[in-house]
Amino acid sequence: MPSRALTIILNANQSTKTVVLVPTSSTNLSTKDWILKEARNKFRVRALSRVHLYGGSEFGPDKALDDNTREVWVSKGEPYCGPVLESHAESSTQAQRAEVRVLAEKSFIDDKAIAQLKMVSELPGVRLAVGMPDLHPGNRFPIGCAIVADGVWPALIGSDIGCGIALYNLSAIPTRLSPQKLASHLKGLDSPWEGDVHAWLARYGIERKSEFDLPALGTVGAGNHFAEICRIESIRDAASCASLGLEENKLYLLVHTGSRGLGAQILETQTKGASNPHITSDSPLLESYLAEHDYAVRWAVANRDLVAHRIKQCLFPGAENSSEIAPDLGKILDITHNSVVKSKMEVEGVARDVWIHRKGAAPSDVGIVPCPGSRGDFSWLLIPTGDGVNNAHSLAHGAGRLHPRAAMHSKQPLKASSKTSLLTTSLGSEVVCTDPTLQLEEQPDAYKSCQGVVDDMEHCGIARGVAVLRPVVTYKIREAGIKR
Incomplete structure (x- = not known):
């Protein structure tokens, strides 16, 4: 079956990626569903539900991949945090309301944790995202942080409520x-x-x-x-x-x-x-x-x-x-x-x-x-x-x-x-x-x-x-x- 190479990148941890061969002939699944199926199997993350193209636009179930598309980002629904198109970079920065602070000078902070913290800062209603010196990457959101927001994001608290x-x-x-x-x-x-x-x-x-x-x-x-x-x-x-x-x-x-x-x-x-x-x-x-x-x-x-x-x-x-x-x-x-x-x-x-x-x-x-x-x-x-x-x-x-x-x-x-x-x-x-x-x-x-x-x-x-x-x-x- 004819196919083409495509790199799938995990949005929440962009060092996690895999290369797959996308069939060019028809299958029982839409291209989006096929990508999500492969990503769930490769990354062992069952909750993946969205596919983003370079720049952040969402890839819908009724769309076909452009011939120039070589990378896509998959997420559980959190905001896209991959590379931004130059024409939108300035407006994207202006749209971000939350301030990000990392309170560490001596302690090592993983770049993945900072990227996750910045992703959190872009969630609607978030006013301030503070990373403590013990900040480190989590499965989806960073651990070792305090987030000030209008309203409540249950996922930011995590699964072990009350720990x-x-x-x-x-x-x-x-x-x-x-x-x-x-x-x-x-x-x-x-x-x-x-x-x-x-x-x-x-x-x-x-x-x-x-x-x-x-x-x-x-x-x-x-x-x-x-x-x-x-x-x-x-x-x-x-x-x-x-x-x-x-x-x-x-x-x-x-x-x-x-x-x-x-x-x-x-x-x-x-x-x-x-x-x-x-x-x-x-x-x-x-x-x-x-x-x-x-x-x-x-x-x-x-x-x-x-x-x-x-x-x-x-x-x-x-x-x-x-x-x-x-x-x-x-x-x-x-x-x-x-x-x-x-x-x-x-x-x-x-x-x-x-x-x-x-x-x-x-x-x-x-x-x-x-x-x-x-x-x-x-x-x-x-x-x-x-x-x-x-x-x-x-x-x-x-x-x-x-x-x-x-x-x-x-x-x-x-x-x-x-x-x-x-x-x-x-x-x-x-x-x-x-x-x-x-x-x-x-x-x-x-x-x-x-x-x-x-x-x-x-x-x-x-x-x-x-x-x-x-x-x-x-x-x-x-x-x-x-x-x-």
Whole structure:
């Protein structure tokens, strides 16, 4: 069958491309549908729905490719972000209303992440797009950013609505215990909790039931989620630490997890039939979406608390934490970094109500926040500074990825003698992770320096360090075969 070469480029990540041979004779599919079919198979992105020609014009189902067309861009519905025709470049720039800021000098920022942030800035209603020092590319939108907009874009929050980090007191544990000894106690955390999950959820005002309650509540999950026993290495702000009851050389617990599939289900339901919906402030859909969003946020808080409760039961079996429904968690703080909140900000010289979308960004208006490093790096507690205007009242939520997950698989295979470095870090901490894929993708080299991220925020005047936390045991997954 006669054919012609065509390069298909993924709009959201334009280094991802493939060359296909387009049949010149008729097929059962339109040319557009044929291109989308090939792109979905090649890129493994099922939601691709639009085809753009050079310059951004959309390629329709009733059109044929021009003989000079050698490249097309495919997207899920987000604005075209490929090359702009020279005649339209100036008008396109003038049409962009949102300002883009990247608050990083020392931290490496991938060009793909900046391109994604600029793409977000072109969405209708977006007023400001701020990239934190931990900014890095996501599957579709960047991670480590705060977006100020009129109305709500559910896709900007992402699928893990309510994801965040909580800090708990473990000071009753003797610090003399070795990381290996502490790690040996952390068992049974990947299986469903045997307690009354609905009674637990009721403590958080959640009466409804979901398919994720019984299998997932009280579990860490995969990806970059973790539970980490850590020790305060040094105190930089004694007064702030004292206000939280933090003491040097005592043990604490960080739990980083979210809504464990519930948020993804809400996003999928919200975006069904529309690849990138924008809910305006006067839309009747806003109230119903926010109700689902807030439900996922509360569920995620309940999940973090239950993870902490289960870990304490491992460390103190039969002791003061035996109560299933009202345990003493010793919770110090809980920060959500995947959410949307209504706020009043000055836009174009006028104070107005806007929505701050945080996709991997901690709020800077709730007090001290955690900023975790990789499992082989120090973490920080930070206190926000400044008026919040330059950083959209947000801070970095962690170190941020330096290398994408796929890149960690393409490195030279580890020698047998060095494989232990994936489970015992250079800081002497122990990693509990029986999943070989997570061992590779989450190794310390995959992440930026947390110190560099903190330095950038201090340089920008948006935060300063309060305390440094040293990892002792980082828990990812122990039980093989558990569905993540």
